[in-house]
Amino acid sequence: MEIGIVGLRSSGKTTLFNLLTGLEEATGGYSTESHQGIARVPDARLERLAELFRPRKTTPATVRYVDVPGLAADAARGAALDLPQLRTMDALMVVLRAFDEPGITAAEGTPDPLRDLQTIEAEFLISDQLVVEKRLERLEKDIQKRKAPELLTERDLLRRCLECLEAERPLRELELSTEKRKALRGFTFLSLKPILVVLNAAEDAMAGDPFAGAEWEGWRSRPGVELTAVSAALEGEIAALEPEEAAAFMEDMGIAKPALDRVLAASFRLLGLVSFFTVGEDECRAWPVPEGTPAVEAAGVIHSDIQRGFIRAEVVRWDELLAEGSLSACRQKGTLRLEGKTYTVRDGDVIHFRFNV
Ligand SMILES: Nc1nc2c(ncn2[C@@H]2O[C@H](COP(=O)(O)OP(=O)(O)OP(=O)(O)O)[C@@H](O)[C@H]2O)c(=O)[nH]1
Ligand SMILES: [Mg+2]
Missing domain, CATH: 3.10.20.30 (Beta-grasp domain)
Known part of the structure; x- marks a missing residue:
């Protein structure tokens, strides 16, 4: 199960990817390559079990992330189509820049996470719409030759999708039976994938709920959407400290847990996974399986x-x-x-x- 990290340029995708996976890919310049890595999902239950069994090895569940190059805010509509890797992902993590940094602001404009989220969602919708239209065209031709029931069923379903996309709604919001969902799987629609929206906020903006404002209201209860905030800069500082220092630092900042843990837990939920455990003297281990x-x-x-x-x-x-x-x-x-x-x-x-x- 893989999560694609997507966002506009310089939103902090690679910085977050490095923090999540422990890798050290270059940040700052515009990335042109994608990166893959595995993150361990912290689990307090597994830690408690390991305290009891004192195994030689403790193995947490993992999530695989793929960091893809950023989209330019002014790119031609449909630019997401140039990122075919996104289509194979099970879920997407959308990173939004909410921090202000003079060099970046000069190049990419003032931080406006909601605007950027709308830009990215629009990319998903356009890219899906192109796929639907192309398939419908083909279907019409086939149906003229042969009125097969399965072709008619597919056309009905794709017409529903088109209607949804034309109304500027993501396919996530369609109510689909398991069977219809399966029928759509092969199209790998971007707007059908569950998304984790990660607001990359300024260090001093982590108190309170950044999504509390009225402008986020529409996003707070959408199906298949989770919202969370981190400060990549702050998380980087925490990660660089020794455990005791980190604990003291977090207490000073009024943070209970690193925000990265929240991102990891949310990623896991987004993929629809649950964990079961195996225990013993050799190994205590969390095994992720689909719900x-x-x-x-x-x-x-x-x-x-x-x-x-x-x-x-x-x-x-x-x-x-x-x-x-x-x-x-x-x-x-x-x-x-x-x-x-x-x-x-x-x-x-x-x-x-x-x-x-
Ligand atoms: N102040 C501040 N700077 C950040 C934060 N997160 C990332 N940066 C900086 O922003 C710049 C871009 O970060 P990257 O992680 O490379 O961004 P990206 O989204 O991977 O960029 P592309 O791959 O080029 O699209 C780097 O110089 C980071 O150090 C943050 O939370 N606060
Ligand atoms: Mg990058």
Whole structure:
């Protein structure tokens, strides 16, 4: 599962990407290349489990980010089409510049995150509209030759999409059945992807909710949209400190947790993922799976043998395990449940798979 980082030029995409992944790609000049990297998703539950089991290794869930070159604010409409990589992403993180920096402001204009968000969303809509129109044209020709029911169904669906886009609404806002959603998958529409809007704010603007104003009202409750704010500059300072210093610094600034943790947690939710855990002396590990995954498939995420030879899953909630102190205590107490192949894995389950190959 991948998240594409997208935004106008010099909005701080690569700076954020570096902070999230621990990589050190060049910032400042206009990027022309994309970068890929993996971020560890902090999880307090996993840390608590690791305190109990003291494993040799603790492995958190990860999210993969792809940092793509920025769009120029004055680019020809449809410029997002030049970023074909975006289409293959599962979700998009839209970085908006809200910080003021003389050199950047001179080149890219005064910071106006809402304007920039509208510009980017417009790019998504245009780019999707071009795809829909092209396909509809082709369909009309095919339908003239042959009135196949599947062609007519597809035309109906694409007409609905076109109507939505022409009304300047993203496809995220269409109410679609699972089946229709599947039918649209191959088109890799940008405005259908869930987005995480990250406001890259000035260091001193992190107190309060930057999205509280009336101008953001329309964005606060849209389907498939999450809003969050960070100050990349401030996060960079925190990341450069030793842990104790960082804690003291954050306390001074009145910050409970690094904003990056919020970005990571939101990214994870955006992808529709939940975590289950495996525990033991060797390793405590968080495994990300799509919401609704049955136990037998979750087993396959660990190893295909475990899926193939699946007998049953022994499941206990992470906090119940912490309360009892061990899996055997949970077994005695009756909080450890035996589940079969079709059991739907829930966020925070600790699972021990029994299998036979
Ligand atoms: N003051 C301030 N400067 C920032 C902040 N975030 C990034 N910058 C600076 O803004 C400049 C551009 O940052 P990048 O991370 O390269 O931006 P980008 O979005 O990757 O730019 P392109 O890839 O060229 O589109 C760099 O000089 C950063 O140091 C911030 O939160 N505050
Ligand atoms: Mg960049």
